[in-house]
Amino acid sequence: MxxxxxxxxxxxxxxxxxxxxxxxxxxxxxxxxxxxxxxxxxxxxxxxxxxxxxxxxxxxxxxxxxxxxxxxxxxxxxxxxxxxxxxxxxxxxxxxxxxxxxxxxxxxxxxxxxxxxxxxxxxxxxxxxLKPDSSKKRTLIIGAGAAGVMVARQLQKSVDAELSTVAFIDDDPKKFKLQILDIPMFGNTSQIQEAVTTLNIDNIVIAIPSLKQNELKRIFDECAKTKAKTQIMPMLEDLMTGKVSVNNFRDVQVEDLLGRDPVELDINSISEYVSGKTVLVTGAGGSIGSEICRQICKFNPAKIILVGHGENSIYLIDMELRRTYQTQIEIVPVIGDIQDRARMFQVMEEHHPFVVYHAAAHKHVPLMEYNPREAVKNNIFGTKNVAEAADTFGVHAFVMISSDKAVNPPNVMGATKRLAEMIIQSLAQNSNTKFVAVRFGNVLGSRGSVIPLFKKQIQAGGPVTVTHPDMTRYFMTIPEASRLVIQAGSLARGGEVFVLDMGEPVKIVDLAKNLIKLSGYTIEEIGIRFSGLRPGEKMFEELLNENEVHPEQVFPKIHIGKAKVIRSEELSGLISSLLDMSEAEMHDSLIAIANNKFDDSSVLAAVN
Structure with a gap:
């Protein structure tokens, strides 16, 4: 009409x-x-x-x-x-x-x-x-290239837009003192604070699609010094596919501020490796496991088996995948505990997967300090069950997800992950299955990580609790971690420990400060409280110890660690006695074994 x-x-x-x-x-x-x-x-x-x-x-x-x-x-x-x-x-x-x-x-x-x-x-x-400019938020656009001009033009023409462009910021000296669409160029990115104060800016929009993550972090750090809300323009692929319009700005995420570019994948090698095959994922309902399932399904496997102990989490990932891939991929949800050896052998025999991604594990450091027996049963014996089942039924490749906490571990969780690495390295010596481990740092947004905790504390009005002002960690995103695991499977030759070059470690307190600012608060409003180190925690993590360093990269940003391999007979003797120990003895023995201190008197006494 x-x-x-x-x-x-x-x-x-x-x-x-x-x-x-x-x-x-x-x-x-x-x-x-x-x-x-x-x-x-x-x-x-x-x-x-x-x-x-x-x-x-x-x-x-x-x-x-x-x-x-x-x-x-x-x-x-x-x-x-x-x-x-x-x-x-x-x-x-x-x-x-x-x-x-x-x-x-x-x-x-x-x-x-x-x-x-x-x-x-x-x-x-x-x-x-006809445009109610007085009610619009005064906006500074960072980036006066094609994308920035497109954003400014869209804001000018949209009656419903809440933002009104006041000025541009750009580091190109050729654009200084120019006007674009009758909008003045204020200066370069070092003048963001000055621009916000002088022009009474309410919002900042970063409109540089080609921006590297370290540059984005630098610019955001400048924006964070002001009280203006900082947003970023949508991704170009989302604009091209029509998912969003140019003025659907998104908030800057913590993931954007890692200070390094994400690892790119060799799509062809992964596609050849996974397409048309049967893939099994343990811990498929967890943060990493479920993302591995999502990423794997993009490569059209013939069948994917979702193995997990938690009924609800397996139900959720099963339903999610069926909504998109039911007509293309056979999806099989399996409720099973990796500690149940007979069940793992039954699943392997029934489905004969081509590749297994082993993501099931207990990973919470302080909790495992209080429950070392459960950590041993799940992380060591559970991994042993799945790995030996894979070996028995001729799985082509077995990829275990490890952790940077397995390096020189002072805690139970890290020690059990290192022993799990030892198990698959030992199996790799005499198996046709290619056993490998993938080691990376903390995963942003995964269950039990600091980001969900910090968000809850911010929503409750604070304070955000950080253990120590100098504590650092390596970080990566959930999709990035999952892609690394999948890429490692295609690179596997057997016995390797793959390590991601994760750039520089991040101070936890800086992560907390950024999250507070991204949530629209000042640090003074929320506050940060230092609670002290928890049981088993280290001030900093390592991806490789000094004996494992191998400078050569097998793939961009992926290294192979030279982790020590222990004879299977010696390893079997060490771990078989663990469950007969008291929890105090188990704690000390685990850490000693993981750190290759086999001659430690307490370990020898416990084993004998």
Missing amino acids: AYKTRLVTLGLLDSILVLLSLYLSYYPLHPSIIIDSKQVMMMIGLTLVVSHHIFASYYRLYNKAWEYASVGELFAIVKGVTFAVLTTAVIQYIVHFEIYVRALVTTWMLYVLSIGGSRFVWRMIRDTY
Whole structure:
């Protein structure tokens, strides 16, 4: 209905403007022209109006959004008017045997001016008077390239936009002191604080799609020094696919501030490795396991087996995958505990997977300090069960998810992960299955990580609790961790410990400060309280110890650690006695074994 009303309105307006242009051309401007009759004049007017509507329809002049009018729309008007006037001249000659050239040229000029002017006057009225600028938030756009200009233009043209662009910031010296879309260039990124203060800025939009993560972090750190809300433009792929519009800004996420670019994958090698195969994932309902399942399904395996102990978590990932892949991939949910050896062997025998991704584990450091027996049963014997089942039934590759806490571990969780690495390295010596481990740092947003805890504390009004001001950790995102695991499977030769180059470690207190600012609060409002180190925690983590360092990369940002391999007989003797120990003895023995201190008297006494 609105479209028909618009069409009729524009049609009537154009008809009046066409006739007015004709009248002004023939009578006031060319009184010497003699018209034989009123019928001829009516015929010329009718021809011009009909021709105009025909060519306006052909060039879709009534389908254009004139609030966004530019040179392209003006060119369409010129073409439509020109052909309408030429058609009128031809009809005039056929009927009257004469063409009033001066009058038609004047008509053409008035015609273009009136039709084009009516559209652009509407745009000026809309931009100047109909936009409630006073209620809009004053916005600074960082980046005056194509993306930044696109954002500014969209904000100018959208009546519903909540933001009004006040200035640009850009590090290109060629743009200094210029105006783009009548918006001034304030300066470079070192002047963000000054711009916010001088111009009374409410919002900052970072509009540089090509920005590297270390540069994004640097710019955000400057923005964080102000009280303005900082957002970032949508990803270009989301704009191209139509998922979002250019002014659907998203908040800067902690993941954006890792200070390094994410690891890219060798898509072809993974596709060849996974496509059409059967894949089994343990811990498939967990943070990492479920993301591995999502990433694997993009490569079209024939079947994916979701193994997990938690009924609800397996149900959720099963339902999620079925919504997208049910017609393409056979999805098999399996409720089973990796500590149940018979169940693991049964699942392997039934499905004969090509590759196993072993993500099931207890991973919470302080909890495992209080429950070492459960850590041993799950992380060591559970891994042993799944790995030996994979070996027995000829799985092509077995990829175990390890942790940076397995390096020089002072705690039970790290020690059990190191022993799990030892188990699969030992199996790799005499197996056709390619056993490998993937070691990485903390995963942002995973269950039990600091980010969900910090968010809850911020929502509760604070304070955010940090163990120590100098504590550092390596961080990566859940998708990044999952991709590394999948890539490692395609790189596996057997016995390797793959390690991701995770850049520089991040101070936990800096992470807390960034999250507070990203949540729209000041550090003073929320507060940070230092609680002291918890049982088993280290001040800093390592990805490789000094004996494992192997500088060569097997894939961009992926290293192979030279972890020591223990003879299977010796390892079996060490771990078989663990469950017979008291928890205090178990705690000390685990850490000693994981740190290769086999001659430690307490370990020998316990084993003997």
